Amino acid sequence: MRAILERQEVQMTAQLTAAQTSAIAHVQDQRKRLSDDCATIFDFGETAWREYRSAAWYVDRLRAEGFTVEEGSAGMPTAFYAEWSNGDGPVIGMYAEYDAVPGNCQAAATHRAPRDGLGYQAGGHTDPHSGLGIAGLGGLLATKAAMEKHGIKGGLRFTGEPAEKVRGSKPIHAAAGYYDGLAAILSFHPFYMLPMCNTVRWDTHCGAAYSMIYRFICDAPQDWGVSDTPIPQSHSAVRAPGAGEALNMMFTASKALRDSMLPHQGGWSMSEAVLTHGQATADNLPAGLAELQYMIRTPDIPMAEQVTAALDRNAQAAADMTGCRWERHWVCKSRPGLANHAIAGTVWEAMQAVGAPAFGAEAVAVAQEVQKNAGMTVMDDPFLPEMSQLLAPQAAEACLRRDLPPSQRNSTSDDYTDMTWHAPTARFFVARPALRGGPYPPWVMNALGGIPATIDPMVQTAAKILAVSALRLLEDKEARDAAMAEFVERTAKDPIPPLCDYDPPIGFRWPEYVTTARGFDWWIPSGMDEA
Known part of the structure; x- marks a missing residue:
């Protein structure tokens, strides 16, 4: 040997x-x-x-x-x-x-x-x-x-x-x-x-891989459910559901999309992550901002485009129902x-x-x-x-x-x-x-x-x-x-030119380490973890 x-x-x-x-x-x-x-x-x-x-x-x-x-x-x-x-x-x-x-x-x-x-x-x-x-x-x-x-x-x-x-x-x-x-x-x-x-x-x-952030903005809640009849007592008035509800509707509808739209084989997947969700300290105001990130992994570009089109429709529907407008921001388009x-x-x-x-x-x-x-x-x-x-x-x-x-x-x-x-x-x-x-x-x-x-x-x-x-x-x-x-x-x-037609998405609320008066920590404080 x-x-x-x-x-x-x-x-x-x-x-x-x-x-x-x-x-x-x-x-x-x-x-x-x-x-x-x-x-x-x-x-x-x-x-x-x-x-x-x-x-x-x-x-x-x-x-x-x-x-x-x-x-x-x-x-x-x-x-x-x-x-x-x-x-x-x-x-x-x-x-x-x-x-x-x-x-x-x-x-x-x-x-x-x-x-x-x-x-x-x-x-x-x-x-x-x-x-x-x-x-x-x-x-x-x-x-x-x-x-x-x-x-x-x-x-x-x-x-x-x-x-x-x-x-x-x-x-x-x-x-x-x-x-x-x-x-x-x-x-x-x-x-x-x-x-x-x-x-x-x-x-x-x-x-291929596509990733994008859907942003919902509720910047004119007074225009949702507007009526010619003034309603007193603003706290009981009809209010716009706001960006938090839009995010929730988008999240739920797109889970149904994932389950039904595409074949269950072939190495494709779609996952999501919530980046921001409203103002946690507001009292009676609708959430003004919410952001939901998606990552789509597919064998080819046409499939990624198909899923993106369906997500866009979901975003429009969620915005219409909640008094919001929506934006799509690219994180990546990879060949x-x-x-x-x-x-x-x-x-x-x-x-x-x-x-x-x-x-x-x-x-x-x-x-x-x-x-x-x-x-x-x-x-x-x-x-x-x-x-x-x-x-x-x-x-x-x-x-x-x-x-x-x-x-x-x-x-x-x-x-x-x-x-x-x-x-x-x-x-x-x-x-x-x-x-x-x-x-x-x-x-x-x-x-x-x-x-x-x-x-x-x-x-x-x-x-x-x-x-x-x-x-x-x-x-x-x-x-x-x-x-x-x-x-x-x-x-x-079979040429495929670069798909990137967007700026680096560096300005979003990506998870990160922070230094405050409490010291150096993750953006979710360490005291919130399980033992």
Whole structure:
């Protein structure tokens, strides 16, 4: 067995160029710093459009590493655009995400607990984007180090992508040209569903996503129910129901829409969130403002347009019945993804050279402690077996297609898809820590994404794959040209231009951290949480 392993190691080493070997060594040398960086972003736990500390951290770090950085790119305060050049040559794009999710505050601990000084309603990393972004940074810096050491010409572009959970920044960056002119884009994500674990997407990329905010304004309540006969005693007069009732009607009607309008298969979904709801301290006045956000995930754009038209009709009806007017404000309009077999093959070769992440004895001990504290059976081998296995892209594709209609080209949703229309893009997944058995409460996955022993293997492996893939593309003109030729052919066959025709939706009442006389806290005070 040892001889076989040694032969495999020799074969793996032979597949790597000197620059690629240097990049892997760089990630190894930086693993402690990557671990600390990942913990830093995890502890920030900042949510969509309010990732102030996270974005500032990346900007400072990239400038210290020799990158030229534009803060607030495309009008988004928590986005950035960084670039570095080692001379004329192809430019490779990578990126970081760093937004967390409200209501998922979890410490990097083996039991359920919010981060220090906060309650459970605060933001927390679920995917986790903390690990995603630091893996991207680690791959970027390893590529840069190898390019400098081995004299490889070309450049690197690194974008900071806020608000991914509402599909926020990438459609905006795309429309503003930030992905134009790239030879390739490398898109990494922690695995979140089987079979997409330690593999690369092949044909079935993510679908379209629309998100919008319906705003109801009751600014002329005196005009609702108006009569020629004056009514004394204003407190008993007929009053406009107001924006709160409009929101309630919209919410209820659109739930009926979700249940009846579209097929119950095919990877589409619609969800909603209340952003604002009236004036809580008013006495006898109708609520003047209410806002309801929707996220629509569909395989294609026509389906997203169909759902939007139905929601618009519901909004008009709700406004008519409650004495309001209504507005629709876009959060995102994201295109479905475009496949590219050539670049997917290049990344798959890099993934095979690097291998799957290894979760050692310390990670196993952490996972077992989590199982115990979650009230589950403690297992000798607590992790999913798929975490330590590589899966060929074609095999993953075949498994994915088993649950989809033959006519459906895209499934689920993620806004990396907008990048695929501007440069050859590979989307790959590396195992994050996930436990056998279950179902587990949400805090388990969130905690495992923050504990260094369990999340570091994913971060380091993904950083190596990113660096090796980038260097393969920089060093191999034939691979680069094949990816670009396929990109040109596919985009010419069925072009979809950017859909973003709106300003960044940064001015809404997005959940965020606040500092008051009471100190630093989530916008829902920590004292309101369950014990």
